[in-house]
Amino acid sequence: MLRNLPENILKYLVDQVPPYTGILIVKTSAEGVVLGWHGDPADYLSEALMINEDLSDQVAALFGMIPPLVSPMVLSRIEMHSECIADIHIVEDEELNEFWIFFVNQTKEVEGIRDFLQRLNESKLSAAKSNSDNPFGALHLLDLATFKPQSDGLFSVVGELPHWFQTLSSVEGRIKGRIQLADMFPFMEVFLPEANAFWDKQRNGNFKSGVWSENAQSGNNLYLNAYAINFNGVGYLMIRPLYQEFDGEMEVMQRAREQSLAFEKLAKAERKLKDLLDYKDKFVSIVSHDLRSPVASVLSIAQMLNADEGFLAQISDFNREMLNNIQQEMLRLLDYNDKLYNWSNLELGNFTLVTSRIQLLELVTQAERTAQPKLKEKHIEMQVEVPSGFLVEVDTTLFAQVLNNLVANALKFTAEGGKLTVSAKKGEGFYVLSLADSGVGMSKEVADQLFQGFVRQSTLGTKGEKGTGLGMGIVKKILDAHGFDIKVDSVVGEGTTFSIYLPAI
Amino acid sequence: MLGAFAVGKTSLVQRYVKSIFSEKYQTTIGVKIDKKTVMVNQTEVDLLLWDIHGEDDFQKVKSSYVVGSSGYFIVIDGTRAETFAVGLELLKLAQSAAPAASCVFLFNKADIKSEWEITENQINEIRTMGFEVIETSAKDNLSVNEAFNHIAALMLK
Numbered sequence: 001m002l003r004n005l006p007e008n009i010l011k012y013l014v015d016q017v018p019p020y021t022g023i024l025i026v027k028t029s030a031e032g033v034v035l036g037w038h039g040d041p042a043d044y045l046s047e048a049l050m051i052n053e054d055l056s057d058q059v060a061a062l063f064g065m066i067p068p069l070v071s072p073m074v075l076s077r078i079e080m081h082s083e084c085i086a087d088i089h090i091v092e093d094e095e096l097n098e099f100w101i102f103f104v105n106q107t108k109e110v111e112g113i114r115d116f117l118q119r120l121n122e123s124k125l126s127a128a129k130s131n132s133d134n135p136f137g138a139l140h141l142l143d144l145a146t147f148k149p150q151s152d153g154l155f156s157v158v159g160e161l162p163h164w165f166q167t168l169s170s171v172e173g174r175i176k177g178r179i180q181l182a183d184m185f186p187f188m189e190v191f192l193p194e195a196n197a198f199w200d201k202q203r204n205g206n207f208k209s210g211v212w213s214e215n216a217q218s219g220n221n222l223y224l225n226a227y228a229i230n231f232n233g234v235g236y237l238m239i240r241p242l243y244q245e246f247d248g249e250m251e252v253m254q255r256a257r258e259q260s261l262a263f264e265k266l267a268k269a270e271r272k273l274k275d276l277l278d279y280k281d282k283f284v285s286i287v288s289h290d291l292r293s294p295v296a297s298v299l300s301i302a303q304m305l306n307a308d309e310g311f312l313a314q315i316s317d318f319n320r321e322m323l324n325n326i327q328q329e330m331l332r333l334l335d336y337n338d339k340l341y342n343w344s345n346l347e348l349g350n351f352t353l354v355t356s357r358i359q360l361l362e363l364v365t366q367a368e369r370t371a372q373p374k375l376k377e378k379h380i381e382m383q384v385e386v387p388s389g390f391l392v393e394v395d396t397t398l399f400a401q402v403l404n405n406l407v408a409n410a411l412k413f414t415a416e417g418g419k420l421t422v423s424a425k426k427g428e429g430f431y432v433l434s435l436a437d438s439g440v441g442m443s444k445e446v447a448d449q450l451f452q453g454f455v456r457q458s459t460l461g462t463k464g465e466k467g468t469g470l471g472m473g474i475v476k477k478i479l480d481a482h483g484f485d486i487k488v489d490s491v492v493g494e495g496t497t498f499s500i501y502l503p504a505i
Numbered sequence: 506m507l508g509a510f511a512v513g514k515t516s517l518v519q520r521y522v523k524s525i526f527s528e529k530y531q532t533t534i535g536v537k538i539d540k541k542t543v544m545v546n547q548t549e550v551d552l553l554l555w556d557i558h559g560e561d562d563f564q565k566v567k568s569s570y571v572v573g574s575s576g577y578f579i580v581i582d583g584t585r586a587e588t589f590a591v592g593l594e595l596l597k598l599a600q601s602a603a604p605a606a607s608c609v610f611l612f613n614k615a616d617i618k619s620e621w622e623i624t625e626n627q628i629n630e631i632r633t634m635g636f637e638v639i640e641t642s643a644k645d646n647l648s649v650n651e652a653f654n655h656i657a658a659l660m661l662k
Contacts, residue, residue: 186538186553190569210567211535223535250534253563257510257532260561264585268622 009100012072012091022105024086028055030097032066044080044103055101065090066099077106085110145239147181149199154178155237164222164241169215181237187212188226195228199235206230211242223250278348285344288337295334302327339470342401346477353395353481357505360390360433364422367403374411378418378463382407385423390431391505398478405471406435406498412461413496414439431504436497441490450488451476507566507599508580509591510559513613516643517580518556521653526644533558536570545657552657560591568602575660576607578652583612583640586622607659609637611652616642 005013005025017023024039032055041049045058056063061078071092080086080103089102145165147155156178165171170184182188191209198207209226216222223242228235305311306327312320345351364386368375375382410420418438425432440462442450450472479486479500490496506514515533519525522539537556542549555574558564571577577599582588592610599608610631612623618640631638639652 186555187536189573190567194569210570213535213537221537246534250532253534254532256563257559257561258530261511261530264587 005100006093006095009091009093012089012100013102016072017089017102017104020104020106021108024103026055026101026103028066028099028101030067030099032056032062032099035098039103043105044084044086046081059088061088062090062101066101067092068099071099077110083107143241143243147179147237147239149196149235149237150178152178153180155181158236164216165239167217168222169217172217185212185214185224191226191228195226195235195237198228199230202230202233204230204232211246281344281347284340285348285350288341288344291337292334292341295330295337299327299330299334302330336470339474343470343474343477346474346481351398351481353398355393355395355482357391357393358396359388360392360424360431360502361386361388363392363394363396363399363403364424364433366400367407368422370400370404371407371411374408378411378414378416380411380414380417381419383419383421385421386433387424390424390426392431392502393505394482394502395478398481402475402478402500405475409471410435410437410439410496410498412465413437413442415462426504427501429504431502433500433502434497436495438495441492441494441496443492444490447488447490451486506554506556506578506580507571507592507595508559508578509582509585509588510561510564512559512580512582512585512588513641513643514559514578514580515556517578517611517613517641517649517652518554520643520646520649522554524646526646528644534564541653543654543657545654545661548661550657550661552653554653560595566595566598568598571599571602571606574599574603574606576609576656577603578609578611578656579636580611580613581623583614583621583623584617589623589627607656607662609639609652609656609659612638612640614642614644615640615647616645 013025022039022043024037024041024044026037026041026049027035029035034049034051034053034055036051037049047058049058055066059078059080061075065073065075068090071090071094073090075088075090077085078088084105085107086103087106089104091100091102092098093100143162143164145161146158148158149155157175161175166175174184182192187209194209195207207228209228211223211225213221213223223246225240225242227238227240229238230236302323305323312323315323361384364384368382368384371382374380407420407422414420414437420435420437423434423436425434452473476486482502484503485501487499487501488496489499506518508514510532511530515531515537516526518537518539519527522541533556535558539554539556541552541554543552544550555570557566557570560566579592579596579599581592596608599606612628614621628638637655639648639655641648641652643649
């Protein structure tokens with residue numbers, strides 16, 4: 001039906017009818033006979049609406065109103081039935097000589113102001129009791145309790161006291177004549193001295209107290225604010241309850257403090273965790289330090305026996321192989337132990353960078369020398385393309401460890417006959433040192449986890465080489481300590497490139 | 506009652522005045538004043554207990570709340586190290602606003618002492634400053650009555 005509304009009626013609906021929660025639109029003839037409707041009549045009318053019935057039979061307020069004396073005509077807040085109050089708009093469609101009746105639901109709006117109107121009317125009825133000394137009129141209707149300070153420190157009530165005030169436990173039965181507010185509200189002991197100082201200034205304005213709460217007879221707490229007011233040279237004190245607007249504020253405060261407590265708990269858990277991690281690192285550091293000596297001794301003995309040809313000639317091939325295995329495994333154990341020691345000390349921050357200026361090429365050449373046995377073993381070509389003259393400032397011992405670990409990692413994952421290229425390029429104020437291998441590469445998932453720290457399970461190399469799972473973590477720690485960045489690009493089956501960014505000197 | 510937020514000021518007052526305790530943390534806004542009449546050395550004393558909101562970035566304690574007091578508790582949460590420093594700050598404020606008032610330190614949440622972050626050294630630090638220290642638990646009603654009765658006796662001296 002809405003689509004069929006004549007343009008002028010639709011315009012009236014859009015422009016003149018205020019926002020509504022519900023509406024019933026009825027079309028009648030010039031005699032008020034129902035021709036049709038839109039909306040649910042049951043919400044507005046006590047009985048079912050019928051075509052061709054006289055609308056005023058259902059709505060007494062419309063009796064004699066159709067046609068109205070003027071169009072449009074608005075009948076405000078008509079009680080349709082016990083649960084519905086509506087504004088009725090009667091609008092004439094002059095072309096068709098028909099009438100459109102809008103029943104606009106106002107129930108909620110009326111409920112919202114009913115209490116206020118009730119008290120306003122009661123106030124008017126008891127106007128004879130009003131204090132002529134009250135410049136604030138019916139302010140108590142806005143829930144303000146108003147008092148006027150007297151010279152003896154007592155207070156007289158100005159106007160009417162709002163209902164909430166009289167329901168306070170501390171007030172019950174104590175409003176007779178002038179009152180001692182501080183006796184009623186101990187909080188006033190704090191506020192009144194400040195209020196007196198404000199009143200003494202005699203400047204128009206107000207001074208607000210902090211928030212305090214009082215028990216209501218219902219058992220609930222009521223939060224209150226007091227205001228000292230100077231008005232035309234006279235001091236007043238107003239007390240106001242804090243309702244919905246304060247509930248929101250309280251909720252924010254409650255949430256903020258709960259979050260603060262949660263944050264404190266989290267910080268506490270983090271501190272405990274850090275202590276445990278430190279304890280773990282210290283433990284690892286001590287154990288790996290103390291293990292180094294016996295492991296190195298066993299390795300020396302194995303190396304000594306392996307070098308003793310007279311001894312080797314006396315033992316079986318099997319025993320020679322076993323002896324060789326002992327030497328290799330002890331070597332690996334020593335390497336693992338050293339890495340563990342370095343790792344734990346890096347974690348604990350038990351090191352100081354001692355930097356010096358050095359040619360990048362010199363560091364790379366040194367790493368190449370260290371890698372020679374493995375390069376030969378796997379027939380891997382290591383190509384160095386680092387120009388001389390690239391000067392960097394690093395802790396040479398620690399940075400050598402970075403290069404050794406990266407080269408060892410590349411050789412581990414590059415098959416026999418592969419290639420490793422170490423190159424350097426100059427950018428704007430920095431060098432990029434790249435180590436690109438033709439190895440097996442790695443997935444993005446593995447690459448993302450590479451520098452996270454200890455890897456639970458190290459991947460075997462192309463020749464079954466075992467690792468410690470610590471090498472890349474150590475690389476990252478050392479580079480972080482220098483303030484250098486490292487990036488990894490890898491394609492599975494094609495190879496991996498590590499790029500270190502160092503400031504150019 | 507002075508202290509950082511959530512140290513248990515309201516819980517201590519509720520335990521003392523109404524013998525109740527709630528686990529739920531309900532932040533105090535503004536000031537709540539309770540009354541309790543107690544006998545101290547055969548003298549009937551009306552205690553007006555000012556439960557003042559906790560001190561933090563959101564709410565600051567006004568010194569005027571302390572000016573007229575005869576005594577005050579500085580309440581510290583034993584499980585939260587941060588509340589110690591706040592307690593000392595509030596002590597400064599209270600000493601300046603009410604120099605003659607009695608002061609007792611309450612280290613609350615004694616029912617979970619295994620979780621305390623406040624150390625014995627810190628508690629001794631307070632004792633060395635000349636203040637009495639009582640370890641309380643509003644939850645388990647540990648030393649709550651004793652604390653209030655004690656400060657009442659101090660205030661009468």
